[in-house]
Amino acid sequence: MNRPQWLIGALLACAPLPPALAVELSQDFALQIDAALLSDYRTRGISQTQGDPAAQLGLTLQHASGPYLGAWTSNVDYGYDYKTRQEMDYYVGWYWQANDDVALDLGYLKYSYPKESQFNQSDVYAILHAYGFELAAYYGDDYPTYFGEKQSNLYTYLAYNAELPAEFQLRVRYGRNDAKDPLYLSGGEDTRDTYHEWEVKLGHELVGLDWAVSYIDTDLSRYECLNNFGFKDACTATVVASVAKSF
Template sequence: MKAFTLFALGSLSLLPLSSQAIALNDDFSLLLDVTLASDYRTRGISQTQNDPAVQAGVTLAHSSGLYIGAWSSNVDFGGGLKTRQEVDYYAGWLWQASDDASLDLGYIRYAYPKESQFNQGEVYGILSLYGIKLGAYYSNDAPGIDSKQNSLYSYVGYEHELPFGVGLKLRYGEMDFKDPRLYSRSGTAEDSYHEWEVKLTHELAGVMLGLAYIDTDLSENQCASNWGFDDVCSATVVASVSKSF
């Protein structure tokens, strides 16, 4: 499968205890979110051939910190692959020690209708301390070229409120595969790559506007040899509009 020899990983922004969540009763709340983005990038890689994406999610949260939910987006991997949708199912527990400290633990199942060979699960943990985030996602059934393999995505991030209601989000991550899968022009293979994002947000008229710069350290040859295209891993600017209920 030359066009897509690694896999597509869904991105997910878990907001189980958002202040905008709908209170169902004293214990349960519901969060609905809808996003329109100029590109769907996850871990630096476009999931839509650099085209726009419409995304929606729903999360049911309990006062204990437990939550479950589902999230979906259109996708396009090219190369004759039939799937046009990603559906993620997740469950977890959020421990909120204070407004500035929390721990989020959970499991995500990624599903791709008509291309089930890309389906996989991940366990994750995200530690947040005074705006700094440390996260890790581990999978033991990540799709590879010819068999399942282990993968680990880890990142460090930072969030800060700037003047005039502008939010700043920074992230630097590493995607590490068990086996080398990233081939350079010389024929050598690497088992990991790095990606980063700088994002500004601002709430206007009840919607959240976002503008992000995203890039990876993958060469065009590494990108083309593993994803079938040389422009889905390169630097880009992604604009988004989202609404939470």
Template sequence: MNRFALLALGCFSLAPLTSHAVAINDELAVQLDLSLASDYRSRGISQTKNDPAAQFGATLQHISGLYLGVWTSNVDFGFGLKTRQEVEYYAGWLWQITEPVSLDLGYIKYAYPNESQFNQSEVYAILNAYGFILGNYYSGDAPGEDSKQSTLYNYLGYETRLPLETGLKLRYGRMDFKDPRFWSQDGQSSEAYHEWEAKLTHDFVGLTWGLSYIDTDLSDSQCASNSGFTDTCSATWVASVSSSF
């Protein structure tokens, strides 16, 4: 990562052999995901300068819990940077320990056409138990000011179904960099920040409609020192519509 962009997976979650997947045979299925959103926020920070995003994902799933796939979204980091697309290639294994408890282990490769200096990879582990989610993502080759650096993202989440085909998703996360990343107006540096999201979803006419409130604890000056903009880390509402098949 460099000062113009914070590259991350965001809220995309994997769920092999879900009810939306289309069976290929007795052991394989494929799931396609389409989404339109008023902003692409990744770990609290806009990847589109607060503009809308169109996103698509395809996941091949095996009955054993193994999966692999690709996901993509438009991005805009400004400052004349040529890339307009983020592509994520991922593979992993979801272990369904019991019906309400699962462990998801995987690897992601992030690619940015025409701006390969942003490319990086992450490994992750996500424990889901009775709706509570503990996620951990580690990168050893994240872009830095002068060389690659390591990052660690941890989050605690909760998901549940409410009446009337409505879902609730909550997340509180911490993004930690090995080297100083954010500078306040008085010159103080920081290696980490916190971000959070509360999201309501509603299923209607075959689509999932969502509304999220997203924020970080970064000040305007800290945000500008990272992305070059003061308004890409501040509180916002994000509306979305998605479909899986």
């Protein structure tokens, strides 16, 4: 599943949000620490680790009035002769909560890849939370392509989070990735600039840890996946298991 990072634009495994649990630094400041182990690191439906496990860590400093900033990292593996083995993301944003059911998250996110800076890119994002639903948009105009030029890209998703019996949590998400140019090449001469991806995630807290299993898939064909990401199975359906902890 080796492939360059064209158009993937890693979406944070845990989008920056004010935490339910955090280390209180003062009356106004708190620090959230997020750690996770996953059987595969997928973002926007595409594997970033060739189907191998990933270890991830995030730090978010928040102010009680809403502003926050942080950093997040994960191991990656794009194979071939690509030297980077790490993704480093930096973000700054503002979280406004209208009430217990409605909130808005606005921010800027920079993705960087040590030793392979040609993959670096950035997004501005907006996430609306309302009564269990999430509507999000990530937009960047500096995405690298195999043409050697930068282009714009818009990723949007709609998600729903629900509490199930026995304290299980369900998350369902459907996303759309829209590139400026028709970069997704099929086995023939057909091209398109958009693909869709989706996830169904079931989680449960046990012994102080957040355990989850996800089903993830895209509508990219095996040929489109091969032509754009280097391997046929980088975009195919998979089950991802994870365990996480927030402090």
